[in-house]
Amino acid sequence: MSALSFLNYWFVIILMMVGFYVLIAQGNLVKKIVGLNIFQTSVFILYISAGKITGGTAPILDTQWSVYSNPLPHVLILTAIVVGVATSALGLSLVVRIKEAYGTIEEDEIAQMDESL
Amino acid sequence: MLAVTALIVVRTQNLFAVAMLTGIYSLLSATFFTLLDAVDVAFTEAAVGAGVSTVLMLGTLSLVGHRQKKQRTVQIVPLLIVTVTGLILMYGTLDIPPFGEADNPIHLHETTVHYLEESSHETGMPNVVTSVLASYRGYDTMGETTVIFTAMVGVLLLMSGRKKDGTGGADDGE
Amino acid sequence: MESNPILRIATKIMTPYILMFALYVQFHGDYGPGGGFQAGVIFAAAFVLYALIYGIETARLVLPMGVAALCGALGVLIYAGVGIATMFLGGGFLEYGFLDSHDAEHGQHLGILLVELGVLTTVFGVMVVIFYSFAGRGRVEE
Structure with a gap:
């Protein structure tokens, strides 16, 4: 109850920290998008954890069960995942264009090129 | 295990390995979602995360090259920011209602109760997730569909332009 | 990859x-x-599997880029169209109960199926378009 009840949320926070670190510390643009994905997943897990009831079952109605986990977060996250992949595809296509324009996908090299212009 | 995979992703320099690890990471999180009773979400994550986005990542890497520049070992300032943010958030979790309790506010809210009790005879489908997705929250889902469509338009605009060296663009006559 | 007979046959069997x-x-x-x-x-x-094994050009013969993009637009149209249809039948936007004049529950069922069909078409079209545009872009020399 006491420590275990927060374990899930702390786990979410650790994942979020990893994603956040990748996002701000790594210079590679593809890596940054991967970091963004990790960050995203941590938020998904946070929502789904909030909807879970111990001893409950998946929200598909059936006469054998009476306790269901909350369906609302599931719906929100379901759409969020698909939108997430669409946006990361958009991000990756931006990376491809940056590679074609600058010849590199490292952030500091791009900044140098911009300054030397 | 999820966290371990995520940490390996941070350390790995070869971006192809990173792409494969992202796929594994998605699959692991899908199993985690199943454990948390979110079968629909797990299904989506397995199909989208492990399938499509890995392929997309590999497609990108074949275009931009898979070598990452050598990084300095650990950067102090970002690490500090991240740790402080994490600690603040952990302090915040102390106010979150405990995990898995049936009388948490989220489960007692009237929309949840309504969805679980009324949806079977209001929409006639046993899968509450589907009926909430398409019926009660139909506006939301329509918005999401439009967002995906917009993303497609964006990708088409960005990627269908002619390549600089002129060796065959993505689209001819699009 | 395009000449490996095991992969080709397996793809052929698995795709349907x-x-x-x-x-x-x-x-x-x-x-x-x-x-x-x-x-x-x-x-x-x-389709992605097919394109990976048989080459992107073959896949484009099966499903041209334009058709996939059209699918992406068509799905949103189906979704919004269901909404407009329920408005004409006397309900609010996306109020599926009005799709069937006798039984609101059947109307809901029909509405949800149609809307999901719209979602399917959009997601399918978008994913294929995104894959085509990434894969058809040509390689960078390393």
């Missing part, structure tokens, strides 16, 4: 089943896990 599984996921979404989003992705995955 993947498509069928996608349709199952789509229409069984009311009773079990599944729905338009997942079905669309699986449907697209079948």
